[in-house]
Amino acid sequence: MSSVPSAWNPDQYNRFAAEREQPFWDLVALLAPADAPVVVDLGCGDGRLTAALHDRSGATSTLGVDSSPSMLAQAGGHQGPGIRFVQADIATWTGEGYDVVLSNAALHWVADHRRVLRQWSEALGPGGQLAVQVPANADHPSHIVLQTLAEEWLGSRAPADPVATNVLAPAAYAELLHELGFASQQVRLQVYGHLLSSRTEVVEWVKGSSLTRFKGVLGPDEFDRFVAEYRRRLEHALGDREPYFYPFKRVLFWGQRPG
Numbered sequence: 001m002s003s004v005p006s007a008w009n010p011d012q013y014n015r016f017a018a019e020r021e022q023p024f025w026d027l028v029a030l031l032a033p034a035d036a037p038v039v040v041d042l043g044c045g046d047g048r049l050t051a052a053l054h055d056r057s058g059a060t061s062t063l064g065v066d067s068s069p070s071m072l073a074q075a076g077g078h079q080g081p082g083i084r085f086v087q088a089d090i091a092t093w094t095g096e097g098y099d100v101v102l103s104n105a106a107l108h109w110v111a112d113h114r115r116v117l118r119q120w121s122e123a124l125g126p127g128g129q130l131a132v133q134v135p136a137n138a139d140h141p142s143h144i145v146l147q148t149l150a151e152e153w154l155g156s157r158a159p160a161d162p163v164a165t166n167v168l169a170p171a172a173y174a175e176l177l178h179e180l181g182f183a184s185q186q187v188r189l190q191v192y193g194h195l196l197s198s199r200t201e202v203v204e205w206v207k208g209s210s211l212t213r214f215k216g217v218l219g220p221d222e223f224d225r226f227v228a229e230y231r232r233r234l235e236h237a238l239g240d241r242e243p244y245f246y247p248f249k250r251v252l253f254w255g256q257r258p259g
């Protein structure tokens with residue numbers, strides 16, 4: 001696989017399920033109605049939202065793709081008529097004849113978005129739609145502190161791009177959609193404001209996502225010490241604010257192929 005998302009913990013990720021879910025529904029709202037579409041959800045996680053997408057879009061068939069065994073174990077519970085899940089790397093995934101290729105909060109785990117998005121686009125038939133949501137919060141202290149700590153603590157052992165600086169600017173995704181031949185498109189940066197009970201909750205948030213990149217590199221004891229040091233530095237950086245308002249930026253983009 002192209003990254004090391006080996007340590008996903010669905011329960012930790014879903015501690016903030018409501019906050020993480022809103023961008024998914026904002027992304028789905030970008031889709032034009034389609035008649036019994038064939039859908040793929042790339043980086044589908046635990047499959048709960050894949051199943052919701054299947055129902056909402058009236059899909060004939062929906063495929064969920066993920067690399068994480070722990071996420072796929074949960075996704076199995078959502079398998080049923082028209083919905084199935086496979087283990088594969090979304091960085092190298094290819095398909096054909098899809099009406100909708102959707103990816104929520106997963107593209108930032110892989111490098112070279114231009115190459116990967118070209119590949120995903122090639123899976124679409126005429127009139128097909130690409131819809132992607134990707135976090136773009138690398139300039140928030142929650143990510144800056146993590147990046148600095150990773151470099152100091154791990155040096156060359158640090159996972160590649162732990163805070164997803166690979167995410168492009170919104171305008172770059174717009175240009176790319178144009179280059180890839182999408183006839184219509186929508187691209188936006190949206191700030192989701194999350195009111196967390198304390199600044200420590202930011203650590204719990206990051207434990208469900210970016211920090212999972214470190215579990216595969218550090219052993220359990222060292223991981224706990226790493227998180228403790230991250231918490232200490234982040235609390236210092238964020239100051240003494242309770243509740244803590246966590247602004248989280250995301251890029252949402254959608255394009256539709258000519259019919």
Ligand SMILES: C[S@@+](CC[C@H](N)C(=O)[O-])C[C@H]1O[C@@H](n2cnc3c(N)ncnc32)[C@H](O)[C@@H]1O
Nearest residue numbers: 005043044045066067068089090104105106109
């Ligand atoms: C933040 S979760 C989002 C899950 C789901 N889309 C949702 O919105 O609930 C990111 C998911 O991407 C998956 N992922 C990361 N890199 C991947 C890769 N290279 N290939 C396949 N899946 C990957 C992870 O295993 C994880 O389940």
